[in-house]
Amino acid sequence: MLGEDLYRLLAPKFELPRIQYGSRIHEVHIGNTTPHGTRAYGIILGGVSNLPLFDGRERTPARPHIAMQIHTSPDDIPASVSEALGDLLDNPIKWARFCARECGAEAVQLKFNLPTRTLSDRNLDEFRELARQLAREVDIPLLFSGSDLVETDPQILEAVAFATKGERVLLASARLGNDYSRIAKAAIDNQHVVLASTDCDPPSQKMLNERLLEIGLPPDQIVIDPTTAALGYGLEYSLSIAEQIRLNALKGDRSLQMPIVAFPANSWTAREATIEDSGYGNLYSRGLIWELTTALTMTLAGAELLIMLHPDSVKRFKTFMKEQGFTEPSVTKKNSQD
Amino acid sequence: MAFAAAILAGTAKLEDCPYITEEERTRIEELIAAPVMKLTFGTRKPLSIGGARVMHRHELKFYNPTAIAFKATDAQGEEEVEAATKRSLELRVERLGENFGIDAIAIASDSGKAETFSRAAGQIMRITDLPIILCCSRPEILEAGLQACGTEKPLIFAAEKGTLESYIELATDHHAPLTVAHGDLGELRLMAKKASDASLDVALCPVSQSLAEALEKCITIRRAAIAHKIREFGHPIITVPPSLIKVSKTTQESLWHESLLTSALLFRYADAAILENAEIEQMLPIITLRHGVFSDPRVPAKVKPGLYRLGKAGPDSPVLMTVNYALTYYLVSGDIDKAKVDCFLLVAETEGMSVLNALAGGQLRAETVADLVKQINLNAAVNHRKIIIPGLAARLRGEIEELTGWEILVGPAESRDIPLFLNRNAS
Numbered sequence: 001m002l003g004e005d006l007y008r009l010l011a012p013k014f015e016l017p018r019i020q021y022g023s024r025i026h027e028v029h030i031g032n033t034t035p036h037g038t039r040a041y042g043i044i045l046g047g048v049s050n051l052p053l054f055d056g057r058e059r060t061p062a063r064p065h066i067a068m069q070i071h072t073s074p075d076d077i078p079a080s081v082s083e084a085l086g087d088l089l090d091n092p093i094k095w096a097r098f099c100a101r102e103c104g105a106e107a108v109q110l111k112f113n114l115p116t117r118t119l120s121d122r123n124l125d126e127f128r129e130l131a132r133q134l135a136r137e138v139d140i141p142l143l144f145s146g147s148d149l150v151e152t153d154p155q156i157l158e159a160v161a162f163a164t165k166g167e168r169v170l171l172a173s174a175r176l177g178n179d180y181s182r183i184a185k186a187a188i189d190n191q192h193v194v195l196a197s198t199d200c201d202p203p204s205q206k207m208l209n210e211r212l213l214e215i216g217l218p219p220d221q222i223v224i225d226p227t228t229a230a231l232g233y234g235l236e237y238s239l240s241i242a243e244q245i246r247l248n249a250l251k252g253d254r255s256l257q258m259p260i261v262a263f264p265a266n267s268w269t270a271r272e273a274t275i276e277d278s279g280y281g282n283l284y285s286r287g288l289i290w291e292l293t294t295a296l297t298m299t300l301a302g303a304e305l306l307i308m309l310h311p312d313s314v315k316r317f318k319t320f321m322k323e324q325g326f327t328e329p330s331v332t333k334k335n336s337q338d
Numbered sequence: 339m340a341f342a343a344a345i346l347a348g349t350a351k352l353e354d355c356p357y358i359t360e361e362e363r364t365r366i367e368e369l370i371a372a373p374v375m376k377l378t379f380g381t382r383k384p385l386s387i388g389g390a391r392v393m394h395r396h397e398l399k400f401y402n403p404t405a406i407a408f409k410a411t412d413a414q415g416e417e418e419v420e421a422a423t424k425r426s427l428e429l430r431v432e433r434l435g436e437n438f439g440i441d442a443i444a445i446a447s448d449s450g451k452a453e454t455f456s457r458a459a460g461q462i463m464r465i466t467d468l469p470i471i472l473c474c475s476r477p478e479i480l481e482a483g484l485q486a487c488g489t490e491k492p493l494i495f496a497a498e499k500g501t502l503e504s505y506i507e508l509a510t511d512h513h514a515p516l517t518v519a520h521g522d523l524g525e526l527r528l529m530a531k532k533a534s535d536a537s538l539d540v541a542l543c544p545v546s547q548s549l550a551e552a553l554e555k556c557i558t559i560r561r562a563a564i565a566h567k568i569r570e571f572g573h574p575i576i577t578v579p580p581s582l583i584k585v586s587k588t589t590q591e592s593l594w595h596e597s598l599l600t601s602a603l604l605f606r607y608a609d610a611a612i613l614e615n616a617e618i619e620q621m622l623p624i625i626t627l628r629h630g631v632f633s634d635p636r637v638p639a640k641v642k643p644g645l646y647r648l649g650k651a652g653p654d655s656p657v658l659m660t661v662n663y664a665l666t667y668y669l670v671s672g673d674i675d676k677a678k679v680d681c682f683l684l685v686a687e688t689e690g691m692s693v694l695n696a697l698a699g700g701q702l703r704a705e706t707v708a709d710l711v712k713q714i715n716l717n718a719a720v721n722h723r724k725i726i727i728p729g730l731a732a733r734l735r736g737e738i739e740e741l742t743g744w745e746i747l748v749g750p751a752e753s754r755d756i757p758l759f760l761n762r763n764a765s
Contacts, residue, residue, distance in 0.1 A: 053553045
């Protein structure tokens with residue numbers, strides 16, 4: 001055995017050299033306070049130069065921002081979530097206020113559902129009006145998404161973009177399969193941010209981002225969603241793809257240097273989160289853990305904005321992260337520059 | 339060259355090369371050795387942990403899934419030890435036809451009495467063949483526990499700075515692997531070096547106050563081993579997720595805390611986690627995540643081809659067809675669930691390719707479907723003669739009809755439109 005002295009030499013405070021990638025992720029703000037917007041604050045995404053917690057103690061780890069999902073028609077909401085929301089399901093505005101005040105969500109995401117898969121002029125007018133009303137009634141940053149339909153999403157998002165001009169909302173989503181240039185142009189004209197969504201495929205994400213940049217959408221008006229699969233339904237692919245995209249971005253791939261958005265709300269599509277089965281234990285607890293596990297692991301893979309659904313998982317996530325040494329995410333305050 | 343690449347990818351073994359000399363073999367083995375050593379404990383049902391080669395799953399794959407251990411305590415009497423251990427052993431989680439349960443049993447010397455600890459360890463040895471982790475902080479108690487385990491080679495958890503020398507001696511005498519624990523990574527490195535200089539198999543426990551701190555330490559340890567080749571950190575990491583839980587929690591609260599903490603740690607390099615609960619709602623997410631994270635990203639995830647009965651499907655229920663790529667299967671079966679229509683799902687073998695890829699690659703042909711219909715005797719399962727195929731496979735319609743004599747209906751191209759399709763056609 002070596003002498004004690006030689007061991008001592010190894011003992012002083014251990015640190016590794018910092019990983020220097022040379023690039024960082026664009027800083028993207030959602031929600032305008034002044035001069036054109038009426039939000040109480042804006043959320044700040046990006047600006048990072050490493051994977052979360054790979055920096056040692058140099059950067060205090062922050063929890064991601066949380067945007068709670070609101071639906072215009074609650075058909076897709078699983079029973080365990082709708083029980084927790086009750087009457088709020090029938091009133092998107094009240095639902096949004098509840099998210100902001102009771103659950104402490106940093107933002108809300110309004111999803112325009114089209115149960116019949118067709119969009120009438122009346123639908124479009126209603127959606128436009130609802131977006132305006134939402135902007136009047138709540139003062140936190142807003143996200144709007146279509147119904148995941150190729151034909152109608154660009155039309156809806158364009159209408160909403162004009163109706164909320166200057167508020168710097170997030171429009172979701174531009175996809176390779178839809179008329180993404182229409183969404184990008186509406187975002188440019190009205191100073192909004194676009195969510196670029198692809199299906200678990202990094203080359204597609206790169207292609208879509210490049211096209212959005214070519215159209216003239218500035219990089220600080222793009223955030224990306226490389227798909228969040230539910231736990232048990234391919235979450236590991238989402239985790240690997242988010243890491244892969246983030247590492248390529250840090251190593252210099254300019255078309256991928258955008259903040260990542262994850263959708264833990266998608267966990268509610270998993271059987272395990274929603275079915276009553278005596279062999280699976282307590283349903284309420286199980287559903288929440290399903291959404292929370294997706295939220296936490298996607299955070300570690302680099303997501304900075306989480307779209308969540310169940311009020312209790314949002315509350316639990318916030319408390320949990322605080323207890324476990326994560327700081328609050330950063331925001332722009334009113335009267336500061338946007 | 340191709341052989342060398344296969345060796346690096348872990349798909350070929352050095353023993354398969356007939357030309358290599360003994361000396362060359364030793365040298366190459368050193369070169370390709372995993373930067374994180376593998377540690378095996380238990381003899382009746384040995385369990386291996388460690389062996390990591392990469393920081394990120396997409397770079398290769400993760401080896402040796404994080405071991406989940408249930409911790410019993412010797413403080414509440416023999417009956418309680420037996421009841422708790424047996425209960426934890428009953429836990430079963432099924433994923434894609436595979437069954438999972440607890441991987442190891444830990445016993446904690448909360449009583450502070452050597453005799454009690456030794457009795458509890460012996461008792462667990464009689465109840466199960468699973469490998470054992472001895473959790474205690476005093477050498478004289480550890481010795482009693484090790485004696486009770488005989489030749490079982492339990493994992494010792496854990497030597498602290500003050501007990502290191504005596505623990506190294508005991509571990510050597512009983513041929514048991516040793517965990518060293520410290521909150522400071524410099525000290526931990528020193529302790530690991532002393533233990534491995536004594537020719538012991540070593541595991542590391544970076545003691546932490548919060549999840550953020552624990553993750554940072556696990557990441558630093560793994561980076562040190564893999565990127566910086568610092569050998570003292572090239573050992574498996576043992577974590578105790580419940581020790582990170584703040585303030586006192588009710589049982590239901592500690593369940594979800596344990597679950598989340600364990601999931602985060604298993605994603606970030608924990609090779610074992612010692613838990614205080616073994617309830618299904620807490621364990622199901624952990625094991626589901628582990629199954630995914632430790633799956634090989636180079637191999638498409640597959641489900642078994644055949645006929646799946648969804649809900650309470652009977653002779654009059656519709657039959658839908660899809661392929662055996664796991665993500666496609668999950669998506670389709672999930673959307674059928676949403677439709678709340680009981681169905682049969684016919685899953686064709688496409689070597690784990692999605693519908694589009696399998697059509698392009700030739701894994702999905704009319705014959706594939708026709709053979710499957712015959713093989714599983716679909717005639718006997720339903721009264722009607724109709725199969726709904728994916729919209730993307732519409733061009734196979736005529737040929738399948740010819741080969742099977744069944745009526746082929748073309749379903750939606752997108753899985754998410756299945757509920758709409760089923761409900762429209764049901765009414």
